[in-house]
Amino acid sequence: MASERPAARPGVARGRVAAVAQGLSAYGLIVRMWVRSSLAYRTSFVLMACGNFAANALDFVAIMLMFSRIDALGGFSLPEVAFLYGTSGAALGLADLALGSIEGLGRRVRDGTLDTLLLRPAPVFAQMAADRFALRRLGRITQALLVLGWSLPRIEVDWTVGRVLLVPLMVVCGTAIFAAVYTAGAAFQFWAQDAAEVQNSFTYGGNAMLQYPPTVFAKELVRGVTFLVPLAFVNWLPALRLLGHPDPLGLPGWVDFLGPVVAALMCTGAGLVWRLGLRAYRSTGS
Amino acid sequence: MAPRARADEDDKGAGVVGDDAAAEPLIEVDGVEKVFSVRRKAGRLRRVREEVRAVDGISFRVPRGEMVGYIGPNGAGKSTTIKMLTGILVPSGGRLRVAGIDPARERTRLARRIGVVFGQRTTLWWDLPLKDSYELVRRMYRIPDAVYRANLERCVELLDLAPLLAVPVRQLSLGQRMRGDIAAALLPDPEVLYLDEPTIGLDVLSKAKVRGFLHEVNAERGTTVLLTTHDLTDIEQLCRRVMVIDHGRLVYDGGLDGLRTAGGGERMLVVELERELPPIEGVPGARTVKVAGPRQWLAFPASQSAAPLVAAVAARYPLVDLSVREPDIESLIAELYAGGGKRADTAGDGGKIGRAL
Numbered sequence: 001m002a003s004e005r006p007a008a009r010p011g012v013a014r015g016r017v018a019a020v021a022q023g024l025s026a027y028g029l030i031v032r033m034w035v036r037s038s039l040a041y042r043t044s045f046v047l048m049a050c051g052n053f054a055a056n057a058l059d060f061v062a063i064m065l066m067f068s069r070i071d072a073l074g075g076f077s078l079p080e081v082a083f084l085y086g087t088s089g090a091a092l093g094l095a096d097l098a099l100g101s102i103e104g105l106g107r108r109v110r111d112g113t114l115d116t117l118l119l120r121p122a123p124v125f126a127q128m129a130a131d132r133f134a135l136r137r138l139g140r141i142t143q144a145l146l147v148l149g150w151s152l153p154r155i156e157v158d159w160t161v162g163r164v165l166l167v168p169l170m171v172v173c174g175t176a177i178f179a180a181v182y183t184a185g186a187a188f189q190f191w192a193q194d195a196a197e198v199q200n201s202f203t204y205g206g207n208a209m210l211q212y213p214p215t216v217f218a219k220e221l222v223r224g225v226t227f228l229v230p231l232a233f234v235n236w237l238p239a240l241r242l243l244g245h246p247d248p249l250g251l252p253g254w255v256d257f258l259g260p261v262v263a264a265l266m267c268t269g270a271g272l273v274w275r276l277g278l279r280a281y282r283s284t285g286s
Numbered sequence: 287m288a289p290r291a292r293a294d295e296d297d298k299g300a301g302v303v304g305d306d307a308a309a310e311p312l313i314e315v316d317g318v319e320k321v322f323s324v325r326r327k328a329g330r331l332r333r334v335r336e337e338v339r340a341v342d343g344i345s346f347r348v349p350r351g352e353m354v355g356y357i358g359p360n361g362a363g364k365s366t367t368i369k370m371l372t373g374i375l376v377p378s379g380g381r382l383r384v385a386g387i388d389p390a391r392e393r394t395r396l397a398r399r400i401g402v403v404f405g406q407r408t409t410l411w412w413d414l415p416l417k418d419s420y421e422l423v424r425r426m427y428r429i430p431d432a433v434y435r436a437n438l439e440r441c442v443e444l445l446d447l448a449p450l451l452a453v454p455v456r457q458l459s460l461g462q463r464m465r466g467d468i469a470a471a472l473l474p475d476p477e478v479l480y481l482d483e484p485t486i487g488l489d490v491l492s493k494a495k496v497r498g499f500l501h502e503v504n505a506e507r508g509t510t511v512l513l514t515t516h517d518l519t520d521i522e523q524l525c526r527r528v529m530v531i532d533h534g535r536l537v538y539d540g541g542l543d544g545l546r547t548a549g550g551g552e553r554m555l556v557v558e559l560e561r562e563l564p565p566i567e568g569v570p571g572a573r574t575v576k577v578a579g580p581r582q583w584l585a586f587p588a589s590q591s592a593a594p595l596v597a598a599v600a601a602r603y604p605l606v607d608l609s610v611r612e613p614d615i616e617s618l619i620a621e622l623y624a625g626g627g628k629r630a631d632t633a634g635d636g637g638k639i640g641r642a643l
Binding site for chain 2: 113283
């Protein structure tokens with residue numbers, strides 16, 4: 001015992017790096033296996049992906065129908081709403097593709113199959129995130145990116161290099177923010193196994209909200225998604241800046257650029273909650 | 287089979303902890319406890335916190351290469367012990383080492399060196415064909431190619447897996463899945479194999495196949511095996527040492543023979559007489575428990591020899607035929623469970639009562 005301790009201490013940082021590498025490699029392995037097995041039934045896969053695409057496409061058709069009656073929604077034109085729709089949809093789609101499966105955690109805790117993940121030489125987070133990796137979710141991403149692509153030449157923006165770069169940065173930060181919400185929501189299920197719906201209200205519900213301009217919502221709601229669950233940083237705040245619309249909350253201008261900081265903070269927080277949850281599980285059992 | 291490539295490293299790792307080179311303990315459990323705090327409804331809104339001691343201070347050691355049966359009634363703490371030994375659960379107290387590793391602190395490092403089979407649920411990937419699951423195991427455990435191929439070939443042959451390799455795990459029958467699970471657990475050449483009810487729900491043939499395979503693995507590879515089961519035939523056929531747990535305490539730890547004595551069991555002498563007679567009397571150490579026509583049953587202590595009894599009966603009664611029945615382990619264990627509280631106390635101060643018996 002005494003002889004083991006000192007040897008372990010300097011290895012902690014290296015151990016952390018090794019654990020991340022181990023997690024990534026396990027994630028890659030499991031994802032590849034699922035992709036292979038889903039491609040084995042090619043027709044079924046294509047149908048599923050198309051269905052996923054179509055379901056989301058109808059979503060946007062509804063917005064277009066609405067604009068056949070009106071010219072602007074909360075001061076936003078159709079291309080501008082399409083820009084919001086595309087950025088939010090792509091961010092959610094990417095997060096969902098990368099680790100959406102993690103929401104099945106509650107079920108695994110309930111039926112005890114989480115134990116089998118704990119027996120494998122890989123971090124549970126990586127195994128959960130890659131579990132049932134569904135390539136068909138590319139349908140949503142494709143649709144969102146098409147809408148985004150359609151909107152870009154149509155929105156009135158004085159494109160500079162910085163502004164061009166802002167668009168992919170928005171999607172990346174948005175993905176990280178949604179990923180943090182997925183993770184925190186899943187971690188919450190370590191304590192409340194039936195809480196998957198709560199998380200869905202933030203991910204899918206949040207996405208449905210972010211598709212529309214913040215100006216159409218009550219200020220309290222906008223405040224909530226800015227300060228409580230900072231989904232506003234996915235696309236609202238940077239888009240307001242890009243499109244030259246005033247901020248309904250009247251926040252200082254630099255707040256619009258906090259996206260990466262918010263994303264990093266949320267991911268760190270979600271990681272901590274996950275660790276706490278896993279520790280609670282391991283000391284209480286199912 | 288494939289050479290034990292990691293043997294050197296293992297010896298070093300265990301050497302730090304091992305005090306006795308000859309009987310190097312691979313599993314060390316010292317006063318380990320697991321206390322769950324359970325919230326129970328009391329009234330409409332009130333909730334009461336209750337402590338449940340699932341494992342209540344157990345200690346044992348398992349040397350490398352031993353095959354140990356771990357039995358006890360439902361809820362006795364068997365699975366909790368195994369979960370602590372694999373690092374799934376963190377013990378509330380006590381000290382635990384498997385191959386020199388603290389399971390709770392270095393779960394993933396330990397995972398490479400142990401194999402686990404849960405009878406109730408699979409550790410395989412439910413929707414993937416068996417061979418894809420094995421491929422994942424190979425890459426996740428970083429099993430060297432030669433070792434993997436040799437182990438897989440052997441498992442496929444001995445467990446009849448060849449026709450099942452392309453079948454998704456969810457489509458396998460229980461017996462097939464169990465064989466698939468055992469193979470998966472053995473692919474990485476584990477030093478310890480934990481089996482939690484590996485024969486549950488299997489038919490006689492599948493059971494025999496699984497037992498035969500486990501016996502071979504233990505005998506040839508020297509894999510240490512800890513086996514939890516409700517089927518005492520598993521224990522009788524596989525394990526020389528048995529640990530009995532009840533209410534979270536070890537009530538017996540020792541040989542199978544000792545279990546008979548410890549259980550206070552009785553053997554049965556069944557005699558067939560020429561004709562119907564009143565119950566046999568006056569045979570020292572035996573009592574007649576049942577009479578059915580010319581056949582009579584005499585119970586006598588398991589520790590006593592049957593020869594003088596037979597002689598005494600034959601001298602006074604017209605004996606036609608006889609047989610001696612060994613006590614049923616199941617009933618022995620039932621007796622042990624019943625007397626669990628008392629025995630646990632002796633186990634507490636005496637240490638390993640069973641070993642002495």
